[in-house]
Amino acid sequence: xxxxxxxxxxxxxxxxxxxxxxxxxxxxxxxxxxxxxxxxxxxxxxxxxxxxxxxxxxxxxxxxxxxxxxxxxxxxxxxxxxxxxxxxxxxxxxxxxxxxxxxxxxxxxxxxxxxxxxxxxxxxxxxxxxxxxxxxxxxxxxxxxxxxxxxxxxxxxxxxxxxxxxxxxxxxxxxxxxxxxxxx
Amino acid sequence: xxxxxxxxxxxxxxxxxxxxxxxxxxxxxxxxxxxxxxxxxxxxxxxxxxxxxxxxxxxxxxxxxxxxxxxxxxxxxxxxxxxxxxxxxxxxxxxxxxxxxxxxxxxxxxxxxxxxxxxxxxxxxxxxxxxxxx
Numbered sequence: 001x002x003x004x005x006x007x008x009x010x011x012x013x014x015x016x017x018x019x020x021x022x023x024x025x026x027x028x029x030x031x032x033x034x035x036x037x038x039x040x041x042x043x044x045x046x047x048x049x050x051x052x053x054x055x056x057x058x059x060x061x062x063x064x065x066x067x068x069x070x071x072x073x074x075x076x077x078x079x080x081x082x083x084x085x086x087x088x089x090x091x092x093x094x095x096x097x098x099x100x101x102x103x104x105x106x107x108x109x110x111x112x113x114x115x116x117x118x119x120x121x122x123x124x125x126x127x128x129x130x131x132x133x134x135x136x137x138x139x140x141x142x143x144x145x146x147x148x149x150x151x152x153x154x155x156x157x158x159x160x161x162x163x164x165x166x167x168x169x170x171x172x173x174x175x176x177x178x179x180x181x182x183x184x
Numbered sequence: 185x186x187x188x189x190x191x192x193x194x195x196x197x198x199x200x201x202x203x204x205x206x207x208x209x210x211x212x213x214x215x216x217x218x219x220x221x222x223x224x225x226x227x228x229x230x231x232x233x234x235x236x237x238x239x240x241x242x243x244x245x246x247x248x249x250x251x252x253x254x255x256x257x258x259x260x261x262x263x264x265x266x267x268x269x270x271x272x273x274x275x276x277x278x279x280x281x282x283x284x285x286x287x288x289x290x291x292x293x294x295x296x297x298x299x300x301x302x303x304x305x306x307x308x309x310x311x312x313x314x315x316x317x318x
Binding site: 003004006007010011013014015017019021023026027029030033037044047048054055060063064066067070071073074079080083084086087088169 | 200203204207208211212215219222223226229230233234236237265269272273276279294297298300301302303304305306310312313
């Protein structure tokens with residue numbers, strides 16, 4: 001191969017490296033945030049229609065959970081997902097999850113169903129984000145999604161539990177960071 | 185009588201968090217190592233290409249040779265790739281300007297209905313705030 005052709009290829013590869021490591025991840029973060037903002041807006045409108053009070057813990061906790069996920073989108077990676085599934089054996093559900101479940105159980109049945117639907121959709125978006133965050137994984141998985149839709153995968157108890165633990169760990173890490181900052 | 189073996193205490197939530205933190209740091213280091221070593225390797229290859237031509241030709245010659253080898257079909261491919269980049273970056277900039285312009289109004293209106301409305305604390309353009317401003 002001529003040296004000038006090789007140099008052209010190296011420059012193209014550097015461009016590809018930048019696209020894969022920076023532009024793609026930026027785009028996936030923006031896409032994830034757009035999905036969560038969409039859900040948060042839908043939930044706000046649902047509450048504004050008088051179905052649930054803005055001050056109700058079921059609304060407040062889920063909204064705060066969405067806010068934390070919006071801030072920590074770049075931290076939701078497949079490596080962390082696998083590590084959490086491996087290291088966080090389901091001892092007890094997280095405190096925020098227990099508080100949310102208790103609050104939801106107080107609501108009328110149809111509102112309960114709607115709030116659980118919002119929560120399930122958050123889990124689906126988190127899982128999609130985790131899967132598509134790497135460009136190469138996206139290229140490998142995307143064609144398969146036509147055969148096995150990702151929302152169906154999240155319905156599997158093992159995956160759902162993993163996503164739930166990843167979300168909870170993210171929320172609790174933020175709480176720990178805030179606590180540490182307050183004591184410093 | 186033989187001593188009863190010491191029973192391993194059950195793992196606590198803190199143990200889990202510590203294991204996670206250790207493994208996560210190692211994984212993060214691995215990821216960064218792969219990322220930057222790929223760039224170093226590309227830099228090395230680039231250097232080798234230039235080194236082969238060093239002394240025999242100037243930078244102007246390199247540019248002329250690269251452009252000289254450019255056929256119409258390669259030129260179209262390069263133009264297509266480049267225009268894709270420009271289009272993508274321009275669209276991103278446009279979207280961020282749109283978010284910056286509209287999000288504030290929406291948030292202010294929502295605050296009229298829900299004065300205790302909580303925020304994601306992202307930047308006004310919807311991007312991750314700089315560390316320390318979270």
